[in-house]
Amino acid sequence: MEIGGYAGNILHVDLTKNEVKKEPVAPELAKAFIGGLGFSVKLAYKHIKPGIEPLSPENTIIIGAGPLVGTIAPGSSRIYAVAKFPINNAIGWAGGGGMTFGTMLKNAGYDNVVIKGRASRPVYLKIFDDDVEICDAGELWGRGIEETSERLWAKFGWPAGIIAIGQAGENSVRFAMSFVDNASTLGRGGFGAVMGSKNLKAIIVKGTKGVRVSHPRKFMKLVDGLLQRVRQWEHLDEWHEFGFWIGLPLLPKEMFYQLNKRRLSCISCPIGDKDVVEIKKGKFKGLTKVTTTAINSVVPLLFGLPLEDSIKCITTLDDYGMDMFEFFSVVSFVNELYGHGMITGEYMQSKIAFDLESLEKWAGKIANREGFGDILAEGLPGIIDKFGKESQKFAPPMSKGLSVYSGPTGPLLWDRFGTMELTQLVNPRGAHVAAGGSPTYYATRPLEKFPTHLDRMGVPESATERILPQPHHWQWGLKFGLVSPEDKAGLNVGRLTRYSEDWLSVLGSLGVCARAQINRFYYANLLAELYSAATGIQIGREELMKAGERVWNLLKAANVREGFTRKDDSFSERWLEEKSQFVEYTGKVKISAEIADKFLDDYYEERGWDVERGIPTREKLLELGLEDAAEEVVRAVF
Amino acid sequence: MRTTAGRQAPERRSKLPGKIIEIETHPSRCVGCLLCQLICSFSYEKMFNPSKARIAIERGDDGFKISFTDECTLCGRCAQFCVYNALEAKR
Ligand code: SF4
Ligand code: SF4
Ligand code: SF4
Numbered sequence: 001m002e003i004g005g006y007a008g009n010i011l012h013v014d015l016t017k018n019e020v021k022k023e024p025v026a027p028e029l030a031k032a033f034i035g036g037l038g039f040s041v042k043l044a045y046k047h048i049k050p051g052i053e054p055l056s057p058e059n060t061i062i063i064g065a066g067p068l069v070g071t072i073a074p075g076s077s078r079i080y081a082v083a084k085f086p087i088n089n090a091i092g093w094a095g096g097g098g099m100t101f102g103t104m105l106k107n108a109g110y111d112n113v114v115i116k117g118r119a120s121r122p123v124y125l126k127i128f129d130d131d132v133e134i135c136d137a138g139e140l141w142g143r144g145i146e147e148t149s150e151r152l153w154a155k156f157g158w159p160a161g162i163i164a165i166g167q168a169g170e171n172s173v174r175f176a177m178s179f180v181d182n183a184s185t186l187g188r189g190g191f192g193a194v195m196g197s198k199n200l201k202a203i204i205v206k207g208t209k210g211v212r213v214s215h216p217r218k219f220m221k222l223v224d225g226l227l228q229r230v231r232q233w234e235h236l237d238e239w240h241e242f243g244f245w246i247g248l249p250l251l252p253k254e255m256f257y258q259l260n261k262r263r264l265s266c267i268s269c270p271i272g273d274k275d276v277v278e279i280k281k282g283k284f285k286g287l288t289k290v291t292t293t294a295i296n297s298v299v300p301l302l303f304g305l306p307l308e309d310s311i312k313c314i315t316t317l318d319d320y321g322m323d324m325f326e327f328f329s330v331v332s333f334v335n336e337l338y339g340h341g342m343i344t345g346e347y348m349q350s351k352i353a354f355d356l357e358s359l360e361k362w363a364g365k366i367a368n369r370e371g372f373g374d375i376l377a378e379g380l381p382g383i384i385d386k387f388g389k390e391s392q393k394f395a396p397p398m399s400k401g402l403s404v405y406s407g408p409t410g411p412l413l414w415d416r417f418g419t420m421e422l423t424q425l426v427n428p429r430g431a432h433v434a435a436g437g438s439p440t441y442y443a444t445r446p447l448e449k450f451p452t453h454l455d456r457m458g459v460p461e462s463a464t465e466r467i468l469p470q471p472h473h474w475q476w477g478l479k480f481g482l483v484s485p486e487d488k489a490g491l492n493v494g495r496l497t498r499y500s501e502d503w504l505s506v507l508g509s510l511g512v513c514a515r516a517q518i519n520r521f522y523y524a525n526l527l528a529e530l531y532s533a534a535t536g537i538q539i540g541r542e543e544l545m546k547a548g549e550r551v552w553n554l555l556k557a558a559n560v561r562e563g564f565t566r567k568d569d570s571f572s573e574r575w576l577e578e579k580s581q582f583v584e585y586t587g588k589v590k591i592s593a594e595i596a597d598k599f600l601d602d603y604y605e606e607r608g609w610d611v612e613r614g615i616p617t618r619e620k621l622l623e624l625g626l627e628d629a630a631e632e633v634v635r636a637v638f
Numbered sequence: 639m640r641t642t643a644g645r646q647a648p649e650r651r652s653k654l655p656g657k658i659i660e661i662e663t664h665p666s667r668c669v670g671c672l673l674c675q676l677i678c679s680f681s682y683e684k685m686f687n688p689s690k691a692r693i694a695i696e697r698g699d700d701g702f703k704i705s706f707t708d709e710c711t712l713c714g715r716c717a718q719f720c721v722y723n724a725l726e727a728k729r
Contacts, residue, residue, distance in 0.1 A: 071686050072676040072719075103672075107687060158697040159672070159688060210679065210687030220680075231721060240722065262701060265671035267688075270721040272669040 003030060004214030005067030005534035010043070011110045011132065013125060015198050016057055016117030020132045025111055031537055031547070032625065036066025037080035037093060037508030038551040039112050044082040044091055045554055045629070047114060050561040050636075054086040054190070055172055055197040057118035063105075063163070063203075064113075065098065066511025067535055070106035070211035070267075071219070074226050075518035076511045077102045077266035079180065081163075084562075085189030085429065086197075087174045087326075087379050088401035091558040092429030094187035095508055096180045097274065097292065101161025102511060103267040107207025119199040122170075124152070127205040137201040141170065144319035146290075149182040152204050159267070160206045166321030167367040169196035174379040175326035175402075179318070183264060183274050183290045188402055189430055190379075192321045214536030222530050229521055230270045239517060243273040244293035247517065251295065259297065259311060261288055271517050282308045289315045299324060300359070302411055309356040316360050320367035325411060329396050329403035330376045331362060333383055336394045342387055347372045397575035400430030400568055408581050409574075416444075417582045417591045417599075419500045422493050425569045426603055426614075427501070428559040434514055435501045447491060447586065454496075457503040458524030458545040463606070467496045469586075491585040494602030506548035550624040553607075553616050557629035561636050566604070566614025571596050613637065656729035658714045661706070668702040668724040670695060674716035681715050691716075693725075 010023045025039075033042045040062040052058040061083045068076035077098040085092040105113070108129050115125070119134065122141040126133045140148050145166040152162055161181060168176035169192030176192030177185045186192070195201075213219045230236065238246050243263055245256045258280060265272030275294040279287045289311065291297055296318075300310035317324050335351045337343045352362055365373025375386050381401040384392050396403045404424045406412035412433070414421070423436030445453070447468065454464050469490040503524075507514050510531060512522060528544045531537070539547075571593065576582060582591040589595070604611040608620045615637065621630035675691035683690045692710040696703040704724065717725040 072673065072680065100670075100672075103688070107689070153697070159670075159695075208687065208689040210683065210685035210690065212685045216680075216684065227719070227721070236721075262666075263669050265669040267670075267672045268676060269671050270673065272671055272722065274669075 003027065003535045003537060004212050005071070005531070006030065006035065007070075007106045007109045007111045007209070007211070009110050010039075011113045011127065013113065013115045013132070013134070014117045015115065015119040015123065015134065015200065018119075018134055020134070022110075030067075030535065031539060031543075033551060034066060034506070034509035034531070034544075034547050035111055036064045036069065036078065036511045037082075037095065037505060038066075038547065039509075040064040040080050040082040040093065041551050041555045041558070043112060043114055045558050047116065048084050048091060048558070052084060054084040054089060054194060057116065057198070059084050059194055059197070060114060060116040061191075061194060061198070061200075062112060062114050064111060065102035065105050066509050067111075068530060069098065069102040069511035071213060071534060072223055072268055073512065073530055073534075074223070074230060074521065075266070075269040075271065075513040075515075077268050078508060078511050078513050079105070080508050081178075081186050081191055083187075083191055083194045085187070085191070086172065086193045087189045087381065088430050089562055090189065090400055090429050090564065091555065091562060092187070092189045092191070093508075093555065094178075094189070094191045094429075095434065095514065096184035096186045097266040097269075097513055097515070098511075099161065099181035099183050099264075099266050099274070100159040101163060101180050101205060103211075104159060104161040104205045104207050106211050107209050108205050109207060109209050113203070115198065115200065118197065122199050122201050124202040124204060125200065126156075127203065128156075129207055129209060137199075140201045142167065145179045145321050146182050146319055148202055149179070152202060156204060156206065160204050162202055162204050163195075164202040164321075165192040165195045165200075166319055168320045168322040168377075169193055170201070171367060171369045171377065172196050173322060173366055173369070173377040174382065175323040175330075176321050177323050179321060184266075184292050185323075188323045188326065188432055213534040215533040219530070219533040222526065222533060226521055226526075227270065233521075236270075239271050239273065243275050244295055244515075244517075248295060251298070255298070255307070256294065258307060259294060264290065266513065269513065269518065271515075273515070273517060277311055279308050279311050284308055284312050287312065287315065289318070291318070296324065299328075299411055303328065303354040305354065305356060305359075313356055313359050313363075316363050320363055322363060322367060325403055325405040326379060327363065327366070328411065329380060329398075330366075330383060331359070333380060333395055334372075334376065337383075337387055337391055340394060342391055342394070347375070393574075395572075395574075397572040398431065399425045399572070400564075402431040404431045404572070404575060406433050407575060415581055415583055416585055416587065417493060417596070418491075418585055419493055419497045421582075422497045422599055422603065423501060425571065426497060426600070428555050428564065435504045436497055437500075437504075437514065437516065450491070454499070456523040457499055458506070458541060458548075459499045460542075463495065463499065466606070467492045467499075490589070492599075492602055493585060494599035495606040497599075497603050498606040501552050502545060502548040504548075505551045506544055509548065509551055546624070550626065553621060553624055554626055554629055556616055557621060557626065557633050560615045560633045563636070565637075566600070566612070569600060569614055658712045658727045658729055660728040661712065661714065661717055662726040662728055663704040664724045664726070665702055665704050667722050668695065668704060669722055670697065670702050671722070673719045673721065674725060677715050677719040681713065
């Protein structure tokens with residue numbers, strides 16, 4: 001495919017047969033699915049057969065970088081992986097700031113990599129331009145993510161993009177993650193375990209072919225404008241100084257200096273918010289660690305660990321390649337079960353202490369599946385299976401097998417019910433905040449600012465009316481006696497979530513970072529212009545947003561095929577219970593189960609889906625040109 | 639604390655008179671974004687290709703090292719695009 005932006009090839013790797021082959025990207029795929037996340041979803045729909053076991057050779061990993069990845073469009077380095085997740089059997093996506101990976105993949109000549117089968121021994125996949133090789137990873141197996149990445153860089157040099165797993169992935173811990181360049185994370189739902197089940201320790205990619213754009217002048221004019229706005233941004237200096245830390249005003253700036261070492265960036269990003277943190281005093285003085293954000297390294301403070309121990313604890317979890325939210329969830333859960341006498345001395349002799357020594361010991365037991373760690377490694381659903389239905393009521397609030405981590409019960413403490421909260425329920429992959437993150441992350445944003453903001457995200461005007469509080473649209477609030485007709489409260493989070501997801505879908509398919517600090521500079525029209533200039537394929541704002549919608553619908557259809565329906569999107573009672581004190585976006589109305597359910601209704605309705613079942617209708621899928629999916633969804637449900 | 643003195647809009651910088659005699663580097667500010675390599679390769683090779691850039695960014699144990707190849711024309715475009723002030727064109 002001789003279109004700008006795209007590398008033009010999909011690389012297929014069969015680890016069982018030890019075979020690699022190249023397939024040209026079909027031009028008709030480009031406009032309909034854009035690339036990156038879109039291509040990955042499309043390929044997953046084709047290659048992941050319904051009903052397969054996630055940790056079997058039949059599961060397929062698809063990794064993609066969109067048409068803007070590798071160009072100089074600011075923050076365009078995002079990569080998206082799709083696979084069937086072992087935590088919940090969902091066809092899940094995992095996105096990460098690509099560091100050097102996406103750019104190198106495109107430079108090597110590939111938009112996507114499709115990996116299936118299982119190698120007969122530990123291997124790593126080496127992709128250096130046309131030289132693609134499945135190499136022996138005996139020397140790397142059993143090592144942590146940092147050491148694995150460093151060894152590969154020592155051997156092959158930098159820049160080279162690396163996706164690696166640690167011991168948790170090797171041993172199929174169902175919440176194992178993969179790390180990109182030892183910095184960004186891929187996959188709360190166990191993407192790392194899928195790599196491990198394939199005996200695939202790492203992927204390393206280097207490329208020298210370059211990425212061209214179809215209309216260089218036009219493209220650079222758009223990029224110049226963008227970079228100028230970035231330079232003029234009043235908060236740029238603060239972001240360069242503090243990184244993501246500044247995005248969470250609750251964190252004291254003084255603490256940042258107690259752990260900051262320096263900053264890292266994904267290729268092409270003018271914000272550069274990846275952190276290198278350092279322990280500056282005590283027993284572990286001098287330990288440095290690369291992290292997707294310094295904020296992660298202070299999460300254990302919530303459980304009472306001192307700062308230095310907190311950094312050390314996260315270093316250990318990251319190195320094993322284990323999702324920290326799930327780690328803390330499973331540990332808290334078994335402690336609660338132990339407290340209620342539901343776990344006996346056969347498994348645990350006492351509660352797991354929340355101190356560094358004990359947490360590191362248990363992290364090791366889980367990563368290596370030793371003793372009771374083997375059960376914890378199955379994640380929340382596995383623990384419930386083991387200790388019976390009765391245990392479920394003590395489980396932390398969860399959605400599709402993963403703990404919901406932004407909300408009044410933490411660990412991302414937040415009492416407002418916004419898109420970030422709702423998407424944790426409706427996201428086909430399970431509890432994850434990113435798809436609802438951009439518009440309402442700073443949920444105290446005044447409502448007056450929303451119209452501009454929604455327009456930026458490509459929301460049509462007609463929908464804006466339904467999303468923003470209109471007294472006459474506030475009927476359900478009135479019905480429940482929660483608001484008076486004059487009350488200006490409310491933001492229809494249900495309807496907004498649809499557009500928030502579509503926006504992520506567009507950004508992800510193009511390859512632009514989804515973090516608010518980058519995507520704030522982009523707007524739907526500009527993205528359409530950038531895509532057109534890069535590829536030479538003319539696209540308008542509506543068509544681009546439609547492609548985003550198409551991608552999300554196909555992802556949902558893939559999950560309906562696996563048996564997911566509205567019941568899987570439901571609220572955990574515990575999440576909404578009295579003490580949790582969730583309040584509606586503007587802080588005026590307390591969220592009840594009825595309101596939450598109404599948000600779900602509105603979400604499905606705004607998507608044009610079957611509200612009762614919570615799945616795409618045949619008409620919607622046909623409207624989006626997804627004929628195969630339309631047929632299969634009907635077959636799966638009726 | 640990082641100093642941000644000297645950050646200027648790119649169009650203003652390029653209008654400054656005089657020939658660039660040197661590009662001063664401040665490796666401690668470098669974050670590895672490779673914006674410099676992207677713009678350099680684009681300017682001379684008509685494609686975004688870090689491996690064809692005339693500025694080299696190397697990853698060391700404790701940060702990045704910056705150097706230039708013999709082909710560097712001192713055009714200063716990399717410095718214009720380095721948002722982190724790790725490159726400064728001297729006239
Ligand atoms: S904002 Fe952070 S994650 Fe996103 S591209 Fe920039 S450095 Fe990467
Ligand atoms: S010199 Fe500047 S533009 Fe180049 S990699 Fe370093 S920070 Fe980025
Ligand atoms: S001064 Fe010009 S030629 Fe030299 S490295 Fe920078 S952009 Fe390339």
